Amino acid sequence: MEALNTYKAGPSEHGRFGDYGGRFVAETLMPLVLELERAYKEARDDPAFADELAGYLKHYVGRPSPLYFAARLTEHFGGAKIYFKRDELNHTGAHKINNCLGQILLARRMGRTRIIAETGAGQHGVAAATVCALFGLPCTVYMGEVDMARQRPNLFRMKLLGAEVVPVTSGSRTLKDALNEALRDWVTNVETTFYIIGTVAGPHPYPMMVRDFQSVIGREAREQIIEAEGRLPDTLVACIGGGSNAMGLFHSFLDEAGVRMCGVEAAGRGLETGEHAASLTAGSPGVLHGNLTYLLQDEEGQIKEAHSISAGLDYPGIGPEHSWLKDVGRVEYVSATDDEALAAFQLCSQLEGIIPALEPAHALAHVARIAPELPRDHIILMNMCGRGDKDIFTVAEALGAKL
Amino acid sequence: MREASNIGRIAARFAALDEERRGGLVTFLSAGDPDPERAMDILRGLPAAGADLIELGMPFTDPMADGPAIQASSLRALGAGQTMARTLSMVREFRRADDATPVVLMGYYNPIYRYGNERFLADASDAGVDGLIVVDLPPEEDQELCLPALARGLNFIRLATPTTDDKRLPSVLANTSGFVYYVSITGITGAEGAPADVIGAAVARLRRHTELPIAVGFGIKTPEHAAAVARVADAAVVGSALVERIVEGLDGGAARPGLVEGVLALVGELAAGVRAARR
Numbered sequence: 001m002e003a004l005n006t007y008k009a010g011p012s013e014h015g016r017f018g019d020y021g022g023r024f025v026a027e028t029l030m031p032l033v034l035e036l037e038r039a040y041k042e043a044r045d046d047p048a049f050a051d052e053l054a055g056y057l058k059h060y061v062g063r064p065s066p067l068y069f070a071a072r073l074t075e076h077f078g079g080a081k082i083y084f085k086r087d088e089l090n091h092t093g094a095h096k097i098n099n100c101l102g103q104i105l106l107a108r109r110m111g112r113t114r115i116i117a118e119t120g121a122g123q124h125g126v127a128a129a130t131v132c133a134l135f136g137l138p139c140t141v142y143m144g145e146v147d148m149a150r151q152r153p154n155l156f157r158m159k160l161l162g163a164e165v166v167p168v169t170s171g172s173r174t175l176k177d178a179l180n181e182a183l184r185d186w187v188t189n190v191e192t193t194f195y196i197i198g199t200v201a202g203p204h205p206y207p208m209m210v211r212d213f214q215s216v217i218g219r220e221a222r223e224q225i226i227e228a229e230g231r232l233p234d235t236l237v238a239c240i241g242g243g244s245n246a247m248g249l250f251h252s253f254l255d256e257a258g259v260r261m262c263g264v265e266a267a268g269r270g271l272e273t274g275e276h277a278a279s280l281t282a283g284s285p286g287v288l289h290g291n292l293t294y295l296l297q298d299e300e301g302q303i304k305e306a307h308s309i310s311a312g313l314d315y316p317g318i319g320p321e322h323s324w325l326k327d328v329g330r331v332e333y334v335s336a337t338d339d340e341a342l343a344a345f346q347l348c349s350q351l352e353g354i355i356p357a358l359e360p361a362h363a364l365a366h367v368a369r370i371a372p373e374l375p376r377d378h379i380i381l382m383n384m385c386g387r388g389d390k391d392i393f394t395v396a397e398a399l400g401a402k403l
Numbered sequence: 404m405r406e407a408s409n410i411g412r413i414a415a416r417f418a419a420l421d422e423e424r425r426g427g428l429v430t431f432l433s434a435g436d437p438d439p440e441r442a443m444d445i446l447r448g449l450p451a452a453g454a455d456l457i458e459l460g461m462p463f464t465d466p467m468a469d470g471p472a473i474q475a476s477s478l479r480a481l482g483a484g485q486t487m488a489r490t491l492s493m494v495r496e497f498r499r500a501d502d503a504t505p506v507v508l509m510g511y512y513n514p515i516y517r518y519g520n521e522r523f524l525a526d527a528s529d530a531g532v533d534g535l536i537v538v539d540l541p542p543e544e545d546q547e548l549c550l551p552a553l554a555r556g557l558n559f560i561r562l563a564t565p566t567t568d569d570k571r572l573p574s575v576l577a578n579t580s581g582f583v584y585y586v587s588i589t590g591i592t593g594a595e596g597a598p599a600d601v602i603g604a605a606v607a608r609l610r611r612h613t614e615l616p617i618a619v620g621f622g623i624k625t626p627e628h629a630a631a632v633a634r635v636a637d638a639a640v641v642g643s644a645l646v647e648r649i650v651e652g653l654d655g656g657a658a659r660p661g662l663v664e665g666v667l668a669l670v671g672e673l674a675a676g677v678r679a680a681r682r
Binding site for chain 1: 463464465466467468470471474478481486487511512513514515516517518538539540541543544561562563564565566567568571575586589590591594
């Protein structure tokens with residue numbers, strides 16, 4: 001871990017990225033977490049597991065996702081060349097399916113017969129419900145009441161796929177509370193249940209495992225950009241909620257000193273208002289949901305409610321590997337407000353014919369800030385990690401349009 | 404030495420219970436629920452009402468092992484302005500009148516981490532706290548708080564659960580002191596409890612691994628159930644049922660007269676049940 005000639009050695013055997021990460025769970029879950037770690041390591045070293053996953057990623061998800069040169073946005077900003085990694089073209093419309101497929105194949109190997117998941121924007125819930133339908137396993141998805149109201153299309157999608165969606169009415173009734181309820185379910189149904197966590201957070205081995213399953217994004221992007229440009233990109237940009245699409249894109253490039261990386265958090269109504277979800281730029285280290293990481297919290301260590309127009313970024317924590325990458329200075333973490341994301345959402349729709357999800361619209365908002373100042377031979381590669389169909393009601397409301 | 408007497412209260416209490424040939428009653432309440440004044444009145448009244456050991460919850464916004472009753476209790480306390488400093492002051496205040504009843508702080512790691520581990524251990528020890536139960540600190544994270552707490556002479560009480568198998572038990576018990584808290588179900592607080600014979604078998608398994616007293620909790624709500632558990636274990640822990648009694652004493656969030664007495668009356672009934680179950 002302390003071998004500083006690489007940023008890719010983590011986590012340690014105790015699941016730490018520097019100080020961050022760990023296994024802060026109740027004893028009831030601890031034996032399962034250890035069993036999961038053993039099972040994952042075995043699967044990771046088994047070529048048959050890799051082949052099975054690769055087969056589903058190709059034929060079911062549609063990977064590799066294209067790398068697309070966004071010519072009109074590039075022209076519009078008048079600076080750096082902008083490429084999108086098109087993970088929004090995946091089956092189910094976001095990067096979440098990469099991880100769900102990996103985890104459900106592992107669940108089957110472990111003989112688990114029931115799947116639970118938490119969801120914020122509903123993209124992870126839809127992906128979990130999808131793989132459960134594919135393999136015929138019962139699926140229970142926990143979703144905050146507030147998120148259910150603003151993500152109705154995904155709510156119905158999950159139901160169509162046969163999942164039971166349980167409304168979470170505790171706390172702030174958003175993603176963090178959905179995670180709490182999923183953990184409570186897991187504690188209660190340890191014998192049968194596999195918990196598919198949707199992001200690079202939670203107790204070890206989840207941050208590592210989810211990162212590994214998502215790192216297909218960066219491996220493909222690396223090959224594709226070399227094919228398109230004959231070289232590595234100069235800057236990577238990805239949005240950050242829990243941080244899985246960003247870890248997935250960044251991981252393959254961490255040891256490339258010439259590649260700059262930006263993670264874009266949700267600044268909500270503005271960092272100064274306190275109504276945001278920017279745990280890295282405006283939070284402090286603490287322990288929640290099984291890991292030590294940056295959190296939005298008050299001086300008493302009580303968790304604060306996050307705010308973002310994007311339900312997928314509306315989370316007061318962050319994956320522990322990002323916390324470490326921030327502290328060691330390898331990745332730069334910035335933020336974009338609701339309004340900036342909304343503007344980028346519309347711009348991308350109008351100039352590229354791509355309706356982005358509100359989550360990557362935050363990444364694009366940052367691209368809009370930096371691209372005009374950069375030279376024309378500078379290459380920005382942004383992860384278009386989800387499509388915006390699910391967000392049209394939210395955006396319509398924000399823009400005062402009636403549907 | 405202060406530290407020595409802190410270790411001593413828990414051991415002394417279980418020794419006394421042994422002499423009386425009965426199991427003990429452990430009560431759980433969130434510090435500051437429903438408000439600072441009434442929470443202090445309840446705490447003061449617990450020993451006379453029959454509580455043998457006291458668990459005082461450190462409220463947290465995101466208690467992942469707790470059911471709806473204790474979640475709501477934490478939020479009520481926080482809403483009424485509870486802080487870690489106030490929780491520690493409650494113990495200090497309690498100790499003015501009672502130097503014998505063990506007080507164990509129970510909760511989650513983050514509020515301690517934010518308070519500062521060293522500062523917390525110093526202040527807790529100084530206030531007269533006897534032990535800590537931190538739900539989300541398994542033995543794998545012992546270097547965080549467990550080892551520093553033991554070094555300071557504070558007991559670190561571990562949870563053992565039905566999923567803690569014989570192979571794992573030694574590592575769970577290795578740095579445990581005071582007593583072992585057996586979580587009798589796989590589930591959250593306030594859920595349906597396990598029958599006494601199942602608990603008895605689980606306690607017998609634990610006894611093969613440890614000489615420490617064993618308290619059993621999760622899902623124990625009635626004097627009858629508490630008595631049955633106290634027959635097979637060293638103590639029965641009751642939490643959610645007491646917290647629900649607080650709720651019965653509230654009227655639109657405000658405490659009605661008699662709330663404190665209502666909670667203590669239930670403690671009395673539970674204590675009577677436990678005391679009648681002599682071994």
